[in-house]
Amino acid sequence: MNAQARDRLVAVARDLLAHAREQTTPLASGVMELDASVYTDKDRFERERTLIFRRLPLMLAASCELRAPGDYKAMDVAGVPVLLVRGRDGVARAFLNICTHRGSIVADGCGNASRFMCPYHGWTFDAEGALVGIAGRADFGDVDMAAKGLRPFPVLEKAGLIWAILDPASTLDIGTFLSGYDAMLEGFGLSTWRVLESRTLKGANWKLAFDAHLDFYHLPVLHRNTFGPRISPKAFYYHWGPHQRLTRPERPENRVIPDHANLFGMADAAESDWPAEALMLGEWILFPHVSINSFYDGGRGILISQIFPGDTVDESWTVQTYLMQDEPDEAQRAAALRQAAFLAHVVADEDLPMSIRQQRALESGLLPAVCFGRNEGGGQQFHRWIERIMETDDAGLDILFRDGLNE
Numbered sequence: 085m086n087a088q089a090r091d092r093l094v095a096v097a098r099d100l101l102a103h104a105r106e107q108t109t110p111l112a113s114g115v116m117e118l119d120a121s122v123y124t125d126k127d128r129f130e131r132e133r134t135l136i137f138r139r140l141p142l143m144l145a146a147s148c149e150l151r152a153p154g155d156y157k158a159m160d161v162a163g164v165p166v167l168l169v170r171g172r173d174g175v176a177r178a179f180l181n182i183c184t185h186r187g188s189i190v191a192d193g194c195g196n197a198s199r200f201m202c203p204y205h206g207w208t209f210d211a212e213g214a215l216v217g218i219a220g221r222a223d224f225g226d227v228d229m230a231a232k233g234l235r236p237f238p239v240l241e242k243a244g245l246i247w248a249i250l251d252p253a254s255t256l257d258i259g260t261f262l263s264g265y266d267a268m269l270e271g272f273g274l275s276t277w278r279v280l281e282s283r284t285l286k287g288a289n290w291k292l293a294f295d296a297h298l299d300f301y302h303l304p305v306l307h308r309n310t311f312g313p314r315i316s317p318k319a320f321y322y323h324w325g326p327h328q329r330l331t332r333p334e335r336p337e338n339r340v341i342p343d344h345a346n347l348f349g350m351a352d353a354a355e356s357d358w359p360a361e362a363l364m365l366g367e368w369i370l371f372p373h374v375s376i377n378s379f380y381d382g383g384r385g386i387l388i389s390q391i392f393p394g395d396t397v398d399e400s401w402t403v404q405t406y407l408m409q410d411e412p413d414e415a416q417r418a419a420a421l422r423q424a425a426f427l428a429h430v431v432a433d434e435d436l437p438m439s440i441r442q443q444r445a446l447e448s449g450l451l452p453a454v455c456f457g458r459n460e461g462g463g464q465q466f467h468r469w470i471e472r473i474m475e476t477d478d479a480g481l482d483i484l485f486r487d488g489l490n491e
């Protein structure tokens with residue numbers, strides 16, 4: 085983590101400790117109304133899939149999911165087949181996972197491979213996306229093989245995470261979009277972590293599913309049987325461009341957090357001694373569709389939640405990937421797996437069913453607007469940025485993110 089990123093994190097921690105001491109909570113300036121049709125309108129949904137999910141950098145995988153050369157992961161992202169592969173040169177790349185012959189999906193699932201053979205007629209691509217073999221080459225006729233490789237997407241691998249823009253022609257600078265947020269995420273040191281497990285959960289409209297990651301207001305109510313009715317509903321929101329961090333004004337009572345990671349135990353220590361680990365707690369919101377949370381059962385871990393729009397306005401997929409900092413022993417692994425299963429239960433049996441009921445209710449069309457309170461600044465910020473981006477043409481995106489950083 086560079087000095088500037090650490091300074092930013094220390095400033096957040098200082099602010100948080102001051103508010104905890106004075107028992108104050110900053111709030112958004114007002115209540116925000118949001119047209120309920122943003123969750124139900126089919127045309128709008130198609131525009132979001134294009135203007136958000138095909139124009140913005142998306143955090144598609146942790147680097148440790150593609151640790152070794154040849155490691156790959158195929159995924160469907162808002163209707164775009166994507167193949168992530170780490171090449172023999174160690175570089176992570178993202179390709180359109182569509183065969184340049186006649187459009188078959190080339191690779192499925194995840195694994196390790198030096199070559200990808202299309203299952204239709206057997207064209208073969210290497211781990212850097214080049215077309216290296218055409219079945220029955222002599223009879224096929226003239227093809228410029230160099231021009232028929234898999235179509236690459238712009239990629240940036242930083243902070244142990246991999247972002248891609250699902251538009252081969254995009255000129256948007258991913259670093260500008262990240263607004264220095266990636267430098268703060270370096271504080272996790274994720275490039276050396278490992279995957280514990282991953283699962284996919286179905287929900288309603290992707291923004292309804294993501295809204296539940298943007299506030300703590302609902303925790304003691306919707307999650308009274310899991311997190312408990314006494315968990316604090318207060319969240320502090322900090323933002324950098326469209327990205328955010330939610331954190332709490334006090335130590336969460338129901339979490340295992342070791343002393344060295346507990347910010348509230350070190351208020352008397354010099355700021356220069358605050359360990360990076362304590363500065364990383366809370367929830368990291370990687371706009372437009374990812375959240376990262378820290379947990380300590382069985383050793384230091386994070387849960388990455390990626391929310392992807394489904395095929396229709398009323399469908400989304402939440403991919404939960406649990407990473408651990410260190411290789412766990414058997415007992416630690418069991419504890420971490422219990423934590424991951426608990427978090428899956430909370431989301432699959434409480435948050436996502438709520439989103440499905442909201443969806444059905446809003447589709448009646450009879451509630452014109454929903455609202456976000458002054459204590460729900462995270463949702464306000466998220467929806468304002470979605471609107472802003474939908475209204476901005478391709479040429480204006482770079483400027484939007486440059487300026488957005490300074491607001």
Ligand code: FES
Pocket residue numbers: 183184185186187188202203204205206207
């Ligand atoms: S579609 Fe891939 S080889 Fe024909």
Ligand SMILES: [Fe+2]
Pocket residue numbers: 296297302306307435
């Ligand atoms: Fe929740």
